[in-house]
Amino acid sequence: MEREDISSNYFEKLWKFFTSVRLTVVLLLSLAATSVIGTVIPQNESNSAYFQEYGEVLYRIFYGFGFFDMYHSWWFQAMLIILTVNIVVCSLDRLSATWKIIFSNPPKFNVSRFRKLSNKEEFTADYSPEQLKDSYKPVISKAFGYSRVEETDEGVCIFAEKGRWTRLGVYIVHISVILLLVGGLFGSIFGFEGFVNIPEGSATDHIRLRKTSQIKALDFTIQCDKFNVSFYDSGAPREYRSGLTILEGDKPVLTRDIIVNDPLRYKGINIFQSSYGTMPENADSMKGRAITLSFTSNATGMVYIKKAVFGKKTDLPENMGKFIIKDFDNDYNFRGHKIGKVFIGTVLPTEGEPLDIVIPPFSNFDRMRGGDFAVSVTAYEQHYYTGLQITKDPGVLIVYSGFIMMIIGFLITFFMSHRRVCVEMTAAGEKTTVMVAGMATKNKMGMEIRTKKLSQRLAGIHPSPY
Amino acid sequence: MNSSVLLSIVTFVYCLAAVLYIIAWVFKKKLPGKVATGVTMIAVAGNLAGFIWRWSESHKMGFGYVPLSNLYESLVFFSLTIAVVYLVVEHTYKNRVIGAFATPLAFLAMAYASLSPNMNNQIRPLIPALKSDWLTAHVITCFLGYSGFAIAFGISLMYLFKQRDTQGKSRLLLHFPEANLLDELTHQMIMFGFLFLSVGIITGAVWANSAWGTYWSWDPKETWSLITWFIYATFLHARLMRGWHGNRLAYLSVIGFAAVLFTYFGVNLLPGLHSYGK
Numbered sequence: 215m216e217r218e219d220i221s222s223n224y225f226e227k228l229w230k231f232f233t234s235v236r237l238t239v240v241l242l243l244s245l246a247a248t249s250v251i252g253t254v255i256p257q258n259e260s261n262s263a264y265f266q267e268y269g270e271v272l273y274r275i276f277y278g279f280g281f282f283d284m285y286h287s288w289w290f291q292a293m294l295i296i297l298t299v300n301i302v303v304c305s306l307d308r309l310s311a312t313w314k315i316i317f318s319n320p321p322k323f324n325v326s327r328f329r330k331l332s333n334k335e336e337f338t339a340d341y342s343p344e345q346l347k348d349s350y351k352p353v354i355s356k357a358f359g360y361s362r363v364e365e366t367d368e369g370v371c372i373f374a375e376k377g378r379w380t381r382l383g384v385y386i387v388h389i390s391v392i393l394l395l396v397g398g399l400f401g402s403i404f405g406f407e408g409f410v411n412i413p414e415g416s417a418t419d420h421i422r423l424r425k426t427s428q429i430k431a432l433d434f435t436i437q438c439d440k441f442n443v444s445f446y447d448s449g450a451p452r453e454y455r456s457g458l459t460i461l462e463g464d465k466p467v468l469t470r471d472i473i474v475n476d477p478l479r480y481k482g483i484n485i486f487q488s489s490y491g492t493m494p495e496n497a498d499s500m501k502g503r504a505i506t507l508s509f510t511s512n513a514t515g516m517v518y519i520k521k522a523v524f525g526k527k528t529d530l531p532e533n534m535g536k537f538i539i540k541d542f543d544n545d546y547n548f549r550g551h552k553i554g555k556v557f558i559g560t561v562l563p564t565e566g567e568p569l570d571i572v573i574p575p576f577s578n579f580d581r582m583r584g585g586d587f588a589v590s591v592t593a594y595e596q597h598y599y600t601g602l603q604i605t606k607d608p609g610v611l612i613v614y615s616g617f618i619m620m621i622i623g624f625l626i627t628f629f630m631s632h633r634r635v636c637v638e639m640t641a642a643g644e645k646t647t648v649m650v651a652g653m654a655t656k657n658k659m660g661m662e663i664r665t666k667k668l669s670q671r672l673a674g675i676h677p678s679p680y
Numbered sequence: 681m682n683s684s685v686l687l688s689i690v691t692f693v694y695c696l697a698a699v700l701y702i703i704a705w706v707f708k709k710k711l712p713g714k715v716a717t718g719v720t721m722i723a724v725a726g727n728l729a730g731f732i733w734r735w736s737e738s739h740k741m742g743f744g745y746v747p748l749s750n751l752y753e754s755l756v757f758f759s760l761t762i763a764v765v766y767l768v769v770e771h772t773y774k775n776r777v778i779g780a781f782a783t784p785l786a787f788l789a790m791a792y793a794s795l796s797p798n799m800n801n802q803i804r805p806l807i808p809a810l811k812s813d814w815l816t817a818h819v820i821t822c823f824l825g826y827s828g829f830a831i832a833f834g835i836s837l838m839y840l841f842k843q844r845d846t847q848g849k850s851r852l853l854l855h856f857p858e859a860n861l862l863d864e865l866t867h868q869m870i871m872f873g874f875l876f877l878s879v880g881i882i883t884g885a886v887w888a889n890s891a892w893g894t895y896w897s898w899d900p901k902e903t904w905s906l907i908t909w910f911i912y913a914t915f916l917h918a919r920l921m922r923g924w925h926g927n928r929l930a931y932l933s934v935i936g937f938a939a940v941l942f943t944y945f946g947v948n949l950l951p952g953l954h955s956y957g958k
Contacts, residue, residue, distance in 0.1 A: 235917055235918075235920050235921050236921060238917050239914050239917055239918050239921065239924075242910045242911075242913050242914040242917065243910070243911075243914055245910050246907045246910035246911050246914070246939075249903050249906060249907050249910070250907065252898060252903060253900040253903045253904060253947070253950055254950070257898060285898045285903075398896070407893065407894060446743075446805050448804070448805075450804070450805065450807060451807060451808060452805065452808070453808055453811075454808055473808065474808035474809055474811070474891060475808070475809070475811055475812040475890060475891045476890075477890065477891075477893065484893045486891070486892060486893045487808075488892070603892060603893050604893075605893035605894060607889075607893075607894070607895075610889065610895065613885075613895060614886070617882045617885070617886070620878060620882070621875075621878070621879060621882070624874070624875045624878060625875070628871040628872075628874075628875055629871075657864075657868070658864070659861065659864050
């Protein structure tokens with residue numbers, strides 16, 4: 215028996231601890247303050263990068279506190295859990311009282327509470343309380359949803375109210391926060407986030423997970439039919455577009471283009487356009503590709519644009535002979551300098567020896583040679599790979615319903631309130647003293663103004679004599 | 681003449697409005713206050729016209745977009761929302777002293793956009809990541825939230841000035857609204873701001889999920905918006921606590937606005953996905 219007392223005592227203390235708004239305030243401020251850390255220290259980079267950046271001592275301290283992935287550190291997660299418990303306990307603790315107010319039928323009114331209000335209105339009317347009551351009642355019941363008349367110790371009184379249910383708004387907000395946290399947890403347990411690079415014309419059913427760098431198999435195959443990048447005149451990218459086909463076994467089941475902001479969803483898995491790149495090339499892979507060449511003649515200054523094919527001869531303008539592009543190097547060494555991608559072409563003049571020239575694409579590099587003409591590659595058929603982000607998050611539905619509930623909850627809690635008025639009529643000789651008092655759960659100033667307006671309106675009513 | 685020139689002119693109209701509000705407050709004159717309201721309305725009209733004009737300019741250039749895509753455009757929109765929200769407050773509470781604390785903020789935002797030498801006000805086509813209808817919803821709601829917080833900040837400053845002068849000696853504070861009205865107004869503005877900040881974060885999350893596959897990735901701007909959200913959530917809960925009325929809440933509102941400013945400007949110094957806001 216005694217032991218039970220002690221444990222229930224502990225439970226009570228614990229309950230009390232979690233019902234305090236002070237705890238909420240402390241938690242919210244701690245979350246705000248600690249969250250700053252992760253915006254100053256870049257998150258989830260390699261250990262060696264951190265070591266380099268902060269040195270050994272700081273690195274060890276930061277590592278110990280989990281600052282390199284702080285939003286998933288035990289102490290940050292612990293704060294979120296305590297906040298969740300705090301919200302649940304607080305809500306449960308207050309809900310029973312709210313429940314009684316909302317669902318008591320008929321609603322309870324206490325005239326002495328209204329009499330005590332400091333901002334109540336009063337006026338005197340030249341009619342009897344009974345007369346006034348009969349003409350006030352329809353006006354008040356029209357403005358409020360519910361009204362009733364009661365005899366009081368001093369006279370007669372009309373109670374009215376509306377928006378009792380809005381007291382539930384705050385609980386809707388709190389449930390929405392819980393949904394967000396639960397949805398986030400659910401997604402982190404049952405979802406994944408990975409990426410894969412697929413060359414044009416290839417397919418894969420394996421992706422790499424971002425967090426652990428592990429390989430994960432999908433139960434379908436993604437094929438990249440083609441990739442396209444287009445640019446604005448300024449050179450800024452306009453659009454990245456991947457043509458994808460989903461294969462089940464060897465059977466294509468879905469073909470669609472994706473662009474940034476317009477992903478493909480298949481079997482609960484989302485496929486996003488994320489990055490791209492060009493495939494490494496060599497003389498073999500380039501064979502037969504279309505190349506656009508531009509020749510600038512030194513003698514005439516004329517510019518000639520020619521479509522050529524890798525590995526095939528083409529005529530030089532102004533009868534200067536023939537030209538062939540026969541090699542491609544991904545990182546060419548030009549007189550001791552690495553100059554990146556180059557085409558290597560050979561000039562076969564009408565007279566004289568063949569001459570090899572180096573042509574980095576999209577550049578006027580060949581002008582430096584000072585030959586009879588300068589050649590540049592203005593365009594060539596490139597083969598790309600598409601970088602796809604692959605995610606699965608079964609928690610999204612929970613999170614989204616949390617979003618919707620949160621917005622609805624805010625609209626109710628911030629802009630609606632439970633409003634109650636009491637109009638008491640007390641006989642004072644031939645006349646009647648009318649008291650108009652109102653209270654609201656929120657926006658007390660607004661309620662004051664409303665009460666004043668109601669009072670003015672009632673004062674202007676003159677019951678017609680029978 | 682183009683939209684940027686119009687908006688530069690609007691900067692000076694906002695400046696004039698702010699000066700008139702301050703004159704009306706310091707010298708306790710009615711007329712400058714009334715003129716200030718009119719001038720603010722003209723500035724709002726010009727600001728809105730500049731916004732729409734820029735929109736149509738982008739269409740004429742062949743890549744129309746709602747001009748809410750970079751720092752310049754967001755500042756233009758920010759001053760518009762501050763001024764509009766302020767005018768609604770003035771209309772509702774019939775008090776022009778607040779104007780002396782609210783319109784300077786609209787002026788400063790616009791001045792930063794129009795006069796800062798590093799500001800890029802060119803109309804540029806959108807990069808692929810920004811091509812989404814969510815962009816408009818996200819930016820509009822965020823800035824409505826920010827403007828609510830901006831005005832709450834102005835009113836909190838008034839509250840703090842008022843509270844420091846306990847004997848009511850300062851003649852400057854004579855026409856300030858009552859302290860409890862200022863307190864209530866701050867609360868109203870913060871509820872408004874909090875609703876829109878939340879919707880802004882939500883639309884951003886939905887957009888991120890449709891663009892990148894994650895609704896939350898703890899990038900610095902996201903995190904700072906959440907820090908701001910935590911601070912204002914603290915404000916809303918602290919009101920329920922004994923001993924937290926008045927000054928402490930006003931300070932919290934000031935700190936909250938500092939967090940808003942850091943979310944808006946400071947985060948660009950940190951690396952992250954929102955780098956196009958530069």
